[in-house]
Amino acid sequence: xxxxxxxxxxxxxxxxxxxxxxxxxxxxxxxxxxxxxxxxxxxxxxxxxxxxxxxxxxxxxxxxxxxxxxxxxxxxxxxxxxxxxxxxxxxxxxxxxxxxxxxxxxxxxxxxxxxxxxxxxxxxxxxxxxxxxxxxxxxx
Amino acid sequence: xxxxxxxxxxxxxxxxxxxxxxxxxxxxxxxxxxxxxxxxxxxxxxxxxxxxxxxxxxxxxxxxxxxxxxxxxxxxxxxxxxxxxxxxxxxxxxxxxxxxxxxxxxxxxxxxxxxxxxxxxxxxxxxxxxxxxxxxxxxx
Numbered sequence: 001x002x003x004x005x006x007x008x009x010x011x012x013x014x015x016x017x018x019x020x021x022x023x024x025x026x027x028x029x030x031x032x033x034x035x036x037x038x039x040x041x042x043x044x045x046x047x048x049x050x051x052x053x054x055x056x057x058x059x060x061x062x063x064x065x066x067x068x069x070x071x072x073x074x075x076x077x078x079x080x081x082x083x084x085x086x087x088x089x090x091x092x093x094x095x096x097x098x099x100x101x102x103x104x105x106x107x108x109x110x111x112x113x114x115x116x117x118x119x120x121x122x123x124x125x126x127x128x129x130x131x132x133x134x135x136x137x138x139x140x
Numbered sequence: 141x142x143x144x145x146x147x148x149x150x151x152x153x154x155x156x157x158x159x160x161x162x163x164x165x166x167x168x169x170x171x172x173x174x175x176x177x178x179x180x181x182x183x184x185x186x187x188x189x190x191x192x193x194x195x196x197x198x199x200x201x202x203x204x205x206x207x208x209x210x211x212x213x214x215x216x217x218x219x220x221x222x223x224x225x226x227x228x229x230x231x232x233x234x235x236x237x238x239x240x241x242x243x244x245x246x247x248x249x250x251x252x253x254x255x256x257x258x259x260x261x262x263x264x265x266x267x268x269x270x271x272x273x274x275x276x277x278x279x280x
Contacts, residue, residue, distance in 0.1 A: 008197055027218055031171035031180045037269070040171045040180065040214035042227045057148055074180035078167055083254040087182045114223040114275060129177070135254060 006133065013132030018088045021132065022047045022075055027115050030054065030125070031072035032065040044112040045073075050127050052090065053097075053111055056120030066094045066123050073125050084136025092126035146273065153272030158228045161272065162187045162215055167255050170194065170265070171212035172205040184252040185213075190267050192230065193237075193251055196260035206234045206263050213265050224276025232266035 004012040013021070022028075028045045031038065041062070043054045052073055056066050065071075070093055078085030097103060098121070106122060144152040153161070162168075168185045171178065181202070183194045192213055196206050205211075210233055218225030237243060238261070246262060 026220060029169060029180060029214055029216070031178050031212060033178075037231050038171050038173075038178070038210060038212040039231060040169060040212045040229055042214070042216050042218070070178060072171060072178040072180045074169055074182070076169070076182050078182070078255060080166060083252075085255070089180055091177050091179060112223075115218060115225070 010133040010135050013086070013088070013134055015130050018090075018130045018132040019047065019050070019127070021077075021086055021088050022052070022090075025075045025077070026112055028052070028054075028073055028075040030066075031074070032062075032069060034061050034065045042115050044115045045075075046109055046111050048106065048109055048124075052092070052125040052127065053106065053109065054123050054125065055111055055113065056096075056123050063120060067096060069094050071125060079136075082136065086132060086134040088130065088132040090125065090127050091129040093128065095124045095126070097122040097124055150273040150275050153226070153228070153274055155270050158230075158270045158272035159187065159190070159267070161217075161226055161228050162192070162230075165215045165217070166252055168192070168194075168213055168215040170206075171214070172202075172209060174201050174205045182255050184255045185215075186249055186251050188246065188249055188264075192232070192265040192267065193246065193249065194263050194265065195251060195253065196236075196263050203260060207236060209234050211265060219276075222276065226272060226274040228270065228272040230265065230267050231269040233268065235264045235266070237262040237264055 029040050029042050031040045045054045073090040076087035169180050169182050171180045185194045213230040216227035
């Protein structure tokens with residue numbers, strides 16, 4: 001098994017590795033456009049199948065920003081002492097979950113609310129584009 | 141002194157508090173548009189005065205994405221156990237630093253290179269819009 005290294009010397013992670021790392025994390029950051037300006041918002045999330053589930057925050061601005069939008073979603077875990085860590089970036093399309101059956105099915109999936117404070121509706125982000133990098137010597 | 145609380149119950153941080161937190165951190169995430177798609181990239185950085193300094197990564201795509209662009213820049217520090225932490229988001233304009241005198245002056249400022257692996261040129265991000273939130277009970 002060969003390891004792909006990018007031009008910056010970082011190990012390139014494949015989709016399976018990236019989704020595996022996403023399944024271990026609970027806080028990510030979503031990059032959206034709000035009022036024609038880019039912004040980044042930390043959010044609690046859960047990976048459910050091939051989709052990222054978040055809750056929209058309260059407030060119309062974020063609701064609009066997450067409505068059928070193309071967004072970036074990033075999760076990382078770095079150790080600033082030993083300079084190891086990884087990052088995964090997803091670019092996907094948001095989808096508001098409004099179907100009653102789907103909401104019922106997802107009711108059992110706990111998404112924490114403390115990071116974003118959001119009490120809004122559930123939003124899924126597709127994982128159309130997934131890329132990841134690992135640096136340092138740590139291996140799974 | 142009163143504390144401002146947002147609609148999600150998070151403490152609103154003012155500009156001075158936000159810049160103070162940025163000065164304590166060394167890893168942030170920059171949200172850019174690359175190939176017409178949004179993406180988020182973890183980067184080492186330093187706050188220098190009122191500007192964020194990063195190195196562009198190697199590679200033409202990131203160079204283009206950071207050229208006189210409006211970008212979002214985010215730093216956070218969350219404790220998933222006790223549900224405390226903070227986040228600061230900057231929206232600003234990038235500026236490639238090419239002036240020899242300025243490069244000489246900044247030469248003494250250490251910007252680590254391990255997170256992004258970038259060996260590219262120095263880029264400054266203005267801090268035109270700064271917002272921050274703190275959650276939980278921890279106080280500085």
